[in-house]
Amino acid sequence: xxxxxxxxxxxxxxxxxxTREAEEGGYHLNPDVPFTKNLVRGLIVNERRxxxxxxxxxxxxxxxxxxxxxxxxxxxxxxxxxxxxxxxCALYVSGAILRGERELTPVPERRPPMxxxxxxxxxxxxxxxxxxxxxxxxxxxxxARTHPPEVCPICRATQDRFERxx
Amino acid sequence: MQWTHVEGKDRGKVRLYALSTCGWCAKTKQLLMELGVxxxxxxxxxxxxxxxxxxxxxxxxxxxxxxxPTIVIDDDRVIVGYRADQIREALGP
Numbered sequence: 013x014x015x016x017x018x019x020x021x022x023x024x025x026x027x028x029x030x031t032r033e034a035e036e037g038g039y040h041l042n043p044d045v046p047f048t049k050n051l052v053r054g055l056i057v058n059e060r061r062x063x064x065x066x067x068x069x070x071x072x073x074x075x076x077x078x079x080x081x082x083x084x085x086x087x088x089x090x091x092x093x094x095x096x097x098x099x100x101c102a103l104y105v106s107g108a109i110l111r112g113e114r115e116l117t118p119v120p121e122r123r124p125p126m127x128x129x130x131x132x133x134x135x136x137x138x139x140x141x142x143x144x145x146x147x148x149x150x151x152x153x154x155x156a157r158t159h160p161p162e163v164c165p166i167c168r169a170t171q172d173r174f175e176r177x178x
Numbered sequence: 179m180q181w182t183h184v185e186g187k188d189r190g191k192v193r194l195y196a197l198s199t200c201g202w203c204a205k206t207k208q209l210l211m212e213l214g215v216x217x218x219x220x221x222x223x224x225x226x227x228x229x230x231x232x233x234x235x236x237x238x239x240x241x242x243x244x245x246x247p248t249i250v251i252d253d254d255r256v257i258v259g260y261r262a263d264q265i266r267e268a269l270g271p
Contacts, residue, residue: 016198047201054199068199071223071234071244101201118202118259121245 015060018053027052030103037151037167039085039093040110042102051103055084069101070123080172081123087149087173088122136176147177179229181218184211189269190252192217195237197246198224202260206247209262215269222246 027049031041042048054068066072067082081087089099096119097106108114123129146160147153151167160174181193194210196203198221210217222233237248240256249257249265257264 047205050204051199051201054197054201057199069197069202069246071197071230071246118261120259121243125243 015057018056022056023049023053026056033168034104039104040107042098042105042116043110048103051101054101055103067101068103070121076172078126081129081149083173085150085167085169086123090151092119092122136178139178141178144176145178146174149173149175179220179225179233181220183218184216186211186214186216189215192269193250194219195233195246195248195250196221200246203247206249206260206265209260209265210249210269213266213269213271 027041030052034041042051051068055065058068058072059065062072062074062076062079064076064079065084066079067084067086070082070086072079072082076083084103086099089104092099093104093106096117097109097114098104098116098119100119100121100123102116102119105116106114109116141156143156143158145154145156148160148164148167148169150169150173151164153164153166154177155161156178160171162171163169164173192210192215194203194207194217196207196219207219210219220233222230222237225233234244237246238244240250241248241258243258245258247258247260251257251268255268257268
């Protein structure tokens with residue numbers, strides 16, 4: 013089957029799930045339903061193409077390691093919601109946008125170019141803490157344990173989205 | 179590279195680099211069609227590896243980043259993102 017051929021039922025199912033999970037976590041999907049369902053379709057296409065649902069508005073390289081920061085919800089969603097009231101592709105919007113108190117405007121790309129992304133890997137000094145502290149790059153959840161959890165208990169991001177924080 | 183030609187009014191050479199999965203790209207293409215402009219578009223995510231690398235290079239040279247949609251008018255003016263006001267101002271009646 014062609015990755016582009018997504019049936020409406022699959023879109024509806026994922027749309028329902030994302031809406032439920034967003035609202036449970038204090039996030040909101042874009043209330044422009046046709047626009048949002050088109051993005052959901054893009055997520056399904058990317059999941060089929062690459063094996064992970066990378067941002068529909070960014071060009072994926074096809075390698076999970078290189079595209080990890082743009083797997084939806086991307087590492088840049090929360091700062092973009094704070095600053096612009098929407099994430100880059102506008103799948104997620106802030107409460108102010110949802111309530112019509114703020115207008116949706118284009119969100120500039122905050123993702124650094126590839127060379128800078130690699131250079132930004134933090135080098136942490138040796139820690140005197142009894143456990144390392146891990147940070148979820150998607151939602152900021154922190155936990156002190158030997159390894160990060162398999163799935164973020166707050167936002168459901170996978171283990172590889174965690175970074176060592178302390 | 180496989181460009182799709184949409185016929186319309188001549189407002190210069192108008193090219194749109196887009197992604198087939200992107201909502202803002204879809205809105206941009208829709209706006210160009212509403213304005214009735216003659217333009218060519220390419221879905222960069224659907225290109226083969228060599229052509230994709232070429233398209234990424236072209237966009238990077240024009241914008242110093244890699245963002246879609248990117249509109250290029252007469253190899254000169256560049257509009258990145260769905261900036262409806264700028265697009266209307268540059269290509270509208």
